[in-house]
Amino acid sequence: MLDAAPPADELLADKAYDSDAVRENLIDRGIRPVIPNKDDRRFLHPFDRKRYRDRNAIERMFCRLKDFRRIATRYDKLARNYLASLCLAALVSCWLR
Template identity: 65%
Template sequence: MLANHLPPARYLLADKAYDADHWRAWLIRRKIQPVIPNKANRKHPYAFNRNRYRGRNVIERMFGRLKDFRRVATRYDKNADNFMAALCLAALVCYWI
């Protein structure tokens, strides 16, 4: 499973697409608190921290701003170091200047 390689974390913020019992159980086994809203068709809804989930919007907007740079969005640079440099420049332009 790809998720086995996740770094240690206390919370996982995800959207409704990740609302599955097996995924929630896996997170809890790893002592990660899931912050995932319930799907509309869930019969037994789980409680989740709405205030913490609102922080996910900030992350989504940050990725949206970085994707405004075509070089970052289409990953022109195949070398990881060059891509990271382009990403840093885009972040610098978006958030510092």
């Protein structure tokens, strides 16, 4: 899935992506990994804690979108209809915030 990701400067991810293979793949592609270390890791990798906190805003946005049943279960058959529903849900979610 990481190979299909668009070009980026850095990747914010949670502890589940903390492996040497993932980190090497990202560095080889010129992406700076911002991934916290697992508790059982022997050799700790440095990461930007302040930048990692920005990931929380992304997680909250996805939670708000999943509150809309149509978005969470993807009832629409066509991708364009799903995108339209997603845009409306994002608009309403932002408006009601």
